[in-house]
Amino acid sequence: MTQVAIPLNKGRLFLFLLLSLAFVVGGFWLWNIADNYSGFKHWKALLGAVLCVPLFGLGVVIFAYKLFDSRPGLILNDEGVHRLGLFGFQRVIPWKHITHCSINKVKRTKILLIHVDNVEEVLARLSPIVRWSQRMALAQYGTPHSVASSNLKIDIEQLKALIESRAQASES
Secondary structure (H helix, E strand, O other), X not given: OOXXXXXXXXXXXXXXXXXXXXXXXHHXXXXXXXXXXXXXXXXXXXXXXXXXXXXXXXXXXXXXXXXXXXXXXXXXXXXXEEXXXXXXXXXXXXXXXXXXXXXXXXXXXEEEEEEEOOHHHHHHOOOHHHHHHHHHHHHHHOOOEEEEHHHEOOOHHHHHHHHHHHHHHHHO
């Protein structure tokens, strides 16, 4: 089986970086004009500034890192599906455990759900806090593995067909 590497959508990452920068600038602007307000409006402006700068500042760092990261967002090889996480690759999803894929739409984002037959084994390898959050995702979507369509340079339908065909090919 040949390896397929699907790159990250750099245009979308650049847009997220610009939006994060805009919110950081907006936070500094709110901090500077907070003295023009009095009472509750003053405290709302300060709270907005204090929340915008560090939270979206972290987004600036993450999106800038991802923008210059040359690694692909998804790799399909002989072992299975390798997904790029925040700073490194997550555990491989072996082909032998993939049963099927489905597409779920959350607001305007399509998410590819990769269903597996070893859910409890996957959950057992996680830390308690991550396991708790994965159980919430599992209750909502039925699987602990997902890929957002906006992150990759491939159509979600093509990705679904590619993963399902490779999972079936590995069975035979």
